Amino acid sequence: MMNSYTDIFLDQIDPLLQRSLQAFLDFRSRPLADRAKLLRAIAAELEDMGDHWLAVANKETHLPEARLKNERARTIFQLESYALACEQGDWMRISIDTALPERNPPRPDLRKMMIPLGPVIVFGASNFPYAYSTAGGDTASAIAAGCSVIVKAHPAHPETSALAAAAIERAVDRTGMPKYIFQHLYGASFEVGKNLVQHPLSAAVGFTGSFKGGKQLFDWANQREKPIPVFAEMGSVNPIFLLPGILQSDALELASKVAASVTLGVGQFCTNPGILVAVQSESLDSFRAHLTDLMEQVPSAPMLHEGIQHAYQSHAAAHRDQPGVSTCVRANELAEGLASPQLTVVDADRFMSNAQLQQEVFGPATLLVVCKDKEQLLAVAQTIEGQLTCSVFGIKEDFIEFQTLLQFLPLRCGRLNYNMVPTGVEVLQSMHHGGPFPATTDARFTAVGSDAILRFVRPVSYQNCPEEWLPTELQSANPLNILRKVNGEWTRIG
Amino acid sequence: MMNSYTDIFLDQIDPLLQRSLQAFLDFRSRPLADRAKLLRAIAAELEDMGDHWLAVANKETHLPEARLKNERARTIFQLESYALACEQGDWMRISIDTALPERNPPRPDLRKMMIPLGPVIVFGASNFPYAYSTAGGDTASAIAAGCSVIVKAHPAHPETSALAAAAIERAVDRTGMPKYIFQHLYGASFEVGKNLVQHPLSAAVGFTGSFKGGKQLFDWANQREKPIPVFAEMGSVNPIFLLPGILQSDALELASKVAASVTLGVGQFCTNPGILVAVQSESLDSFRAHLTDLMEQVPSAPMLHEGIQHAYQSHAAAHRDQPGVSTCVRANELAEGLASPQLTVVDADRFMSNAQLQQEVFGPATLLVVCKDKEQLLAVAQTIEGQLTCSVFGIKEDFIEFQTLLQFLPLRCGRLNYNMVPTGVEVLQSMHHGGPFPATTDARFTAVGSDAILRFVRPVSYQNCPEEWLPTELQSANPLNILRKVNGEWTRIG
Numbered sequence: 001m002m003n004s005y006t007d008i009f010l011d012q013i014d015p016l017l018q019r020s021l022q023a024f025l026d027f028r029s030r031p032l033a034d035r036a037k038l039l040r041a042i043a044a045e046l047e048d049m050g051d052h053w054l055a056v057a058n059k060e061t062h063l064p065e066a067r068l069k070n071e072r073a074r075t076i077f078q079l080e081s082y083a084l085a086c087e088q089g090d091w092m093r094i095s096i097d098t099a100l101p102e103r104n105p106p107r108p109d110l111r112k113m114m115i116p117l118g119p120v121i122v123f124g125a126s127n128f129p130y131a132y133s134t135a136g137g138d139t140a141s142a143i144a145a146g147c148s149v150i151v152k153a154h155p156a157h158p159e160t161s162a163l164a165a166a167a168i169e170r171a172v173d174r175t176g177m178p179k180y181i182f183q184h185l186y187g188a189s190f191e192v193g194k195n196l197v198q199h200p201l202s203a204a205v206g207f208t209g210s211f212k213g214g215k216q217l218f219d220w221a222n223q224r225e226k227p228i229p230v231f232a233e234m235g236s237v238n239p240i241f242l243l244p245g246i247l248q249s250d251a252l253e254l255a256s257k258v259a260a261s262v263t264l265g266v267g268q269f270c271t272n273p274g275i276l277v278a279v280q281s282e283s284l285d286s287f288r289a290h291l292t293d294l295m296e297q298v299p300s301a302p303m304l305h306e307g308i309q310h311a312y313q314s315h316a317a318a319h320r321d322q323p324g325v326s327t328c329v330r331a332n333e334l335a336e337g338l339a340s341p342q343l344t345v346v347d348a349d350r351f352m353s354n355a356q357l358q359q360e361v362f363g364p365a366t367l368l369v370v371c372k373d374k375e376q377l378l379a380v381a382q383t384i385e386g387q388l389t390c391s392v393f394g395i396k397e398d399f400i401e402f403q404t405l406l407q408f409l410p411l412r413c414g415r416l417n418y419n420m421v422p423t424g425v426e427v428l429q430s431m432h433h434g435g436p437f438p439a440t441t442d443a444r445f446t447a448v449g450s451d452a453i454l455r456f457v458r459p460v461s462y463q464n465c466p467e468e469w470l471p472t473e474l475q476s477a478n479p480l481n482i483l484r485k486v487n488g489e490w491t492r493i494g
Numbered sequence: 495m496m497n498s499y500t501d502i503f504l505d506q507i508d509p510l511l512q513r514s515l516q517a518f519l520d521f522r523s524r525p526l527a528d529r530a531k532l533l534r535a536i537a538a539e540l541e542d543m544g545d546h547w548l549a550v551a552n553k554e555t556h557l558p559e560a561r562l563k564n565e566r567a568r569t570i571f572q573l574e575s576y577a578l579a580c581e582q583g584d585w586m587r588i589s590i591d592t593a594l595p596e597r598n599p600p601r602p603d604l605r606k607m608m609i610p611l612g613p614v615i616v617f618g619a620s621n622f623p624y625a626y627s628t629a630g631g632d633t634a635s636a637i638a639a640g641c642s643v644i645v646k647a648h649p650a651h652p653e654t655s656a657l658a659a660a661a662i663e664r665a666v667d668r669t670g671m672p673k674y675i676f677q678h679l680y681g682a683s684f685e686v687g688k689n690l691v692q693h694p695l696s697a698a699v700g701f702t703g704s705f706k707g708g709k710q711l712f713d714w715a716n717q718r719e720k721p722i723p724v725f726a727e728m729g730s731v732n733p734i735f736l737l738p739g740i741l742q743s744d745a746l747e748l749a750s751k752v753a754a755s756v757t758l759g760v761g762q763f764c765t766n767p768g769i770l771v772a773v774q775s776e777s778l779d780s781f782r783a784h785l786t787d788l789m790e791q792v793p794s795a796p797m798l799h800e801g802i803q804h805a806y807q808s809h810a811a812a813h814r815d816q817p818g819v820s821t822c823v824r825a826n827e828l829a830e831g832l833a834s835p836q837l838t839v840v841d842a843d844r845f846m847s848n849a850q851l852q853q854e855v856f857g858p859a860t861l862l863v864v865c866k867d868k869e870q871l872l873a874v875a876q877t878i879e880g881q882l883t884c885s886v887f888g889i890k891e892d893f894i895e896f897q898t899l900l901q902f903l904p905l906r907c908g909r910l911n912y913n914m915v916p917t918g919v920e921v922l923q924s925m926h927h928g929g930p931f932p933a934t935t936d937a938r939f940t941a942v943g944s945d946a947i948l949r950f951v952r953p954v955s956y957q958n959c960p961e962e963w964l965p966t967e968l969q970s971a972n973p974l975n976i977l978r979k980v981n982g983e984w985t986r987i988g
Contacts, residue, residue, distance in 0.1 A: 029901060090979075097924040108914060110924035115904055222716045226880070226931045229938070386720070399963055406963060407523060410609055415955040418963070420602060429979060430591040430604035432955040437720045444723070444952045451953070458938045459945070461909040461926040469893055469900060469912070483984060485584075485923060490977060490984060 005158040007187040010195055016150060016183055017201040020119035023180035024148035028116050031472065032086050032480060034177065035144055039083035041171035042143075043076045046135060046164065053163050057129050060157040062302035062337065067265060068130070075130040078137050078427055082144035085450040089482035092473060093459070096486045108464040111474040114457035116146030117229075118203030121196045123217070124154035124161060125208035126304050127268045133157065134164035134184060137447060138206035138231075145456035147203070148181045152196065155188040156305045197221050197230075204456055207232040208270070208447070211360070211438055218441045231455045232441040233434070235360035236388040237274035238422040241377070241405060243398035246419075247283035254393060255290035258366070261421035263298045263341050267364030268308070271389055271422040274360055276368045277348075277380050288368060292328040292343060295364075300332065300340040303363065309337045312363035316342045319361055324350035331365060339363050348376045352383045374402070381405055384412055386436025386443065391417035412436060414443065499652040501681040504689050510644060510677055511695040514613035517674035518642035522610050525966065526580050526974060528671065529638055533577035535665035536637075537570045540629060540658065547657050551623045554651040556796035556831065561759060562624070569624040572631050572921055576638035579944040583976035586967060587953070590980045602958040605968040608951035610640030611723075612697030615690045617711070618648035618655060619702035620798050621762045627651065628658035628678060631941060632700030632725075639950035641697070642675045646690065649682040650799045691715050691724075698950055701726040702764070702941070705854070705932055712935045725949045726935040727928070729854035730882040731768035732916040735871070735899060737892035740913075741777040748887060749784035752860070755915035757792045757835050761858030762802070765883055765916040768854055770862045771842075771874050782862060786822040786837060789858075794826065794834040797857065803831045806857035810836045813855055818844035825859060833857050842870045846877045868896070875899055880930025880937065881907040883916040906930060908937065 008016075027034075046053070054068050063071075085091055092114045100107035120142040124133035131137060134151050142149045153161035165184035172182055187193070197205055197220045205221060205228065207214050214232030221230045246254060261273055278284050303309040316331040324346050331342035342365035351357050351369045371377040384390075390413040392399075392406065399406060409416050414435035425433055425448055433448035434440045440447075445455045462470060472479055483492055502510075521528075540547070548562050557565075579585055586608045594601035614636040618627035625631060628645050636643045647655035659678035666676055681687070691699055691714045699715060699722065701708050708726030715724045740748060755767055772778050797803040810825040818840050825836035836859035845851050845863045865871040878884075884907040886893075886900065893900060903910050908929035919927055919942055927942035928934045934941075939949045956964060966973055977986055 090984075095924040097920075097922045105918070107920060110920060110922055112924045112926050118905070218721070219716075222713075227712070227935070229936075396960075399960070410954045410956075411612070413954070414952075415957055416959070417957040418959045420958045424599070426591075426601060426604060428591045428604055429982070430589040430606045430955060432606050432953040434953070436952075441721070442723075446953065458908075458930075459926040459928070459940065460904045460907070461924060462904075463909055463911040464914045465910070465912045466890075466893070488923070490584075 005162070005186045007189055008185045008192055010191060013195045013199060016185070017119055017199045019180040020148040020150055020183060021201050023178035024116070024118055026178040027148060027181050028146045032089060034175070035146060036083040036086040038171060038175050038177050039079045039086070039140060039143060041175045042135060042168050043079040045167035045171045046072070046076055049163060049167060053160070056163060057157060057160040060160050061129050061304050063129070063265070063304070071128060071130045074427060075135060078131065079135070079140045081427060081450060082140045082453065085453060086144050089473065089480055091450055091453050092482065094473060094482055094484040096474065096484055098487060110461055110463050111465065111470065112459050112461045113471060113473050115460050117456050117458060118147060119201055120147045120149050120456055121202050121205045122149055122151045123193070123205070123207040123209065124151060126154045126156045126308065127270070128208070129157045129160045130164070132208045134161040135168055137452060139182070141452040142206065142456045143181070144453045147456045150183045150185065150196065152192065153184060153186050155186065158186060193217065194220055198224055200226070202228060204228055205230040205232070206455070209234070211235040214441060229455070230441050231445055231447065233270060233447050234438055234440060236270055236435065236439045237358060237360050238271050238387055238389045238391070239275040239277055239384055240273045240391040240393065240421070241381070242276060242278040242287065243392065243394035243402055244279055244281060244283070245395040245398040246393050247278060247281065247287055249395060251283050251287040252290050255287050255294055257421055259291055259294035259298065261423045262366045263295065263364040264423050266301045266303050266339055268304055268362065269423050271425060273391070273422055274366055275358070276366055277371065277377060278368070279371045279373055279377055284370065288328065288345065295329045295341040295343050298341050298364070300334055300338040302337045303339050306337050308362065309339055312339050312361065312365070315359065315361040316363065316365050319344055319357065319365065319367060322346070322354055322357060325357070331363070341365065343368065345370060348372065348380050352380060358385055378405055378408070381408055381412070386439045387413040388433065388435040388439045389413055389415045389417060389422040391420065391422050393419050414439065499656070499680045501683055502679040502686060504685060507689045507693060510679070511613060511693045513674035514642040514644055514677060515695050517672035518610070518612055520672040521642060521675050522640045526583060528669070529640060530577040530580040532665060532669050532671050533573045533580070533634060533637060535669045536629060536662050537573040539661035539665045540566070540570055543657060543661060547654070550657060551651065551654040554654050555623050555798050557623070557759070557798070565622060565624045568921060569629060572625065573629070573634045575921060575944060576634045576947065579947060580638050583967065583974055585944055585947050586976065588967060588976060588978040590968065590978055592981060604955055604957050605959070605964065606953050606955045607965060607967050609954050611950050611952060612641060613695055614641045614643050614950055615696050615699045616643055616645045617687070617699070617701040617703065618645060620648050620650045620802065621764070622702070623651045623654045624658070626702045628655040629662055631946060633676070635946040636700065636950045637675070638947045641950045644677045644679065644690065646686065647678060647680050649680070652680060687711065688714055692718055694720070696722060698722055699724040699726070700949070703728070705729040708935060723949070724935050725939055725941065727764060727941050728932055728934060730764055730929065730933045731852060731854050732765050732881055732883045732885070733769040733771055733878055734767045734885040734887065734915070735875070736770060736772040736781065737886065737888035737896055738773055738775060738777070739889040739892040740887050741772060741775065741781050743889060745777050745781040746784050749781050749788055751915055753785055753788035753792065755917045756860045757789065757858040758917050760795045760797050760833055762798055762856065763917050765919060767885065767916055768860055769852070770860055771865065771871060772862070773865045773867055773871055778864065782822065782839065789823045789835040789837050792835050792858070794828055794832040796831045797833045800831050802856065803833055806833050806855065806859070809853065809855040810857065810859050813838055813851065813859065813861060816840070816848055816851060819851070825857070835859065837862065839864060842866065842874050846874060852879055872898055872902070875902055875906070878906055880933045882927065882929040882933045883907055883909045883911060885911040885914065885916050887913050908933065
């Protein structure tokens with residue numbers, strides 16, 4: 001066990017992966033119900049830590065208690081919803097086509113299900129110390145998939161992570177699961193990440209963080225002799241398109257929603273709206289004036305750590321200094337890790353010719369892009385990079401007028417919001433939290449909701465397998481009561 | 495249109511992709527039923543070509559008429575089954591969670607479905623001039639997904655491909671689909687492939703062929719500024735494990751099945767069994783003698799083209815020349831593109847220490863690996879690379895004795911066969927035709943069966959979208975009668 005917060009030695013990585021593989025082989029041979037049991041036990045252990053875990057996370061991340069309470073509830077809910085997913089089993093996408101011995105040539109019995117990939121490497125996120133760190137969504141969905149997990153804790157909140165790791169270890173022990181199904185380590189160095197991702201026994205990687213970090217993991221994984229999948233959630237500026245009708249009818253209300261979304265959690269969300277796009281008009285001027293007022297009133301607040309604060313100040317300054325950018329609200333240079341909001345404005349021509357303006361400024365900053373007309377707004381939409389989310393605000397007439405935009409935006413994002421800000425990610429099956437590169441390295445998979453399990457599995461077909469050797473999930477009597485596609489029809493009947 | 499068989503000029507690639515994108519944008523805005531209509535029209539046009547298409551393919555590929563008739567039937571069946579998949583829509587994996595306005599905070603309406611990726615580049619295969627070429631499975635599944643398609647014809651059967659392309663173009667025209675939804679080109683050069691895969695508008699790649707070719711496409715795609723998915727089906731040696739009990743009870747019958755599978759279609763199948771693994775015994779000696787007799791009796795036959803024949807002869811010779819390999823049946827050096835079978839034998843120690851013996855010999859050749867005992871057979875299984883298929887032949891007692899092997903093999907392959915040879919790939923939902931690297935570049939996706947559509951789509955969530963702006967597939971009334979998961983329950987009810 002590595003329970004100090006010092007970096008792992010590189011020569012410890014091979015034994016770590018060897019143990020992880022052995023635990024995986026044991027775990028995957030156990031009933032699906034065991035995964036649910038383990039996930040529920042982890043949820044209970046986290047709950048049992050009570051206020052102590054909150055106090056430690058508050059000290060390490062400066063996130064307020066109310067936010068941490070919410071995030072803890074979400075983390076526990078995630079674990080429980082993956083447990084439920086294991087009990088239901090739909091995500092295994094079982095398909096059975098029974099033999100047709102009379103056909104010429106005879107058709108064999110074929111049954112398909114999902115199997116786990118193997119040891120999964122998880123890199124914890126800084127901005128979700130609970131929900132996307134040691135006991136977060138990546139760990140929970142990898143366990144639901146039947147994988148073993150190795151978490152590299154985020155160096156910004158080591159003690160919060162250590163408490164979560166100890167809770168998971170207690171749950172593993174209490175439920176009698178293989179000890180090394182979960183392992184936890186510390187390592188801020190480049191070499192630790194590289195050695196984990198490139199170890200021959202690693203089977204997949206989950207990551208939430210910067211574009212630079214995620215892309216590096218992706219490249220390492222693809223340069224392996226045997227490439228492995230990397231699910232990296234990276235930067236996103238989550239553009240909001242503000243259409244003319246709603247600006248005219250409701251500029252103040254709109255400004256208030258946008259200001260709240262931009263500054264929520266000191267802007268430290270992957271779905272933070274960093275770009276606003278609208279056609280010039282008097283209503284837009286009025287919206288901009290309201291937004292300026294509202295953002296100026298937002299008090300400065302501490303960011304997660306000083307590294308993030310420094311990056312925010314330098315990226316916010318870099319945006320302000322681009323040609324043609326004017327500043328309505330300026331991010332102050334504050335001490336003690338504090339940050340204040342920023343609102344900048346640029347015209348669409350400048351925006352479209354300067355890729356740097358699409359770079360994420362991680363923090364409470366947003367850039368208003370002012371278009372001459374509808375056509376230019378459509379042109380801006382086409383230059384936007386892949387995003388986790390896009391949002392449109394409009395009234396009925398706007399949606400009729402801007403149909404082309406509504407048709408186009410799904411091609412650029414993983415979630416399209418109507419008259420809602422992008423912050424606030426529901427943990428639901430219908431949630432897709434992912435998006436085209438560079439928002440993530442694999443737009444086909446979500447990091448939120450039960451489908452996140454699909455990142456860590458792959459299908460296998462069993463052909464002509466005697467009933468007694470079939471995995472339980474595929475047996476004709478359907479002992480696990482899973483909804484399966486049998487000879488083309490969905491049924492729970494065996 | 496490029497209807498000569500000369501290579502496309504590199505400066506024609508950009509306009510080709512631009513047209514493909516425009517056609518895609520048009521096609522994706524049309525009803526799902528239009529995809530089915532187009533696919534059925536293509537099937538009808540192929541059927542209408544009658545014997546002429548057979549004669550041309552026979553001349554270009556040397557495949558006998560009976561095989562070509564079967565392959566044509568399969569190609570038409572594939573198109574029709576993707577049409578049916580579009581009519582049913584299950585593969586869209588629609589999930590709907592309706593709003594809970596009373597919740598605090600209110601839960602928004604969220605609906606998720608699959609959308610097409612964009613222009614897909616398909617590289618035709620040499621060994622399936624119909625089923626995995628111009629009008630083959632990749633083209634059909636990409637159209638079902640709603641993508642536009644650009645096919646680079648395989649240079650070994652240009653006229654067969656040209657006829658298929660013309661049939662598709664007639665079907666596009668007859669059904670009123672956007673003209674450039676399908677484009678066909680020729681290009682044997684390295685640069686053509688690279689320019690197609692690295693063009694910024696290309697969205698995904700389908701390929702069937704050699705490891706070298708597939709890996710090159712994969713690397714090009716990942717070196718792009720925006721990486722795209724590559725579905726390359728590459729080499730596989732499809733090991734068959736022959737267990738002691740069945741060898742003892744049925745050595746001749748077993749030898750006859752294996753000989754037929756190894757030499758089927760002059761061994762030119764991706765599921766051809768190139769490795770046989772068994773524990774030494776008198777029964778194995780007897781099996782080997784039978785197999786030698788049977789393979790010696792198989793007449794030489796023409797391979798697809800001279801390039802494949804030359805590769806076969808040199809790879810077969812390279813296998814024979816490895817240390818410790820003895821030759822039971824030797825591939826003759828024949829003229830006129832002909833090939834004859836080869837059977838070689840090696841002991842497990844030599845096999846495990848020589849990775850070259852795992853290289854695919856594309857053609858009617860197989861290598862028998864003789865193990866000292868059960869433990870050594872398990873060790874051989876662990877050294878086997880990722881495969882499309884693994885197969886085990888055994889009686890009940892064998893399966894009890896070799897449980898560890900049965901548990902392990904799914905981790906190495908996409909399909910596990912019991913008492914069946916790997917050749918013969920059923921086109922069914924339950925078929926997984928894919929496997930861990932290096933069998934394919936993405937083990938999570940199949941190239942056969944309706945799930946192959948999933949290669950060319952990704953999920954998008956619509957949040958709080960007014961009913962009238964929802965895609966038809968997601969509308970509350972469920973006008974397309976798709977089975978959807980609504981608030982956690984599978985239903986066709988709106």
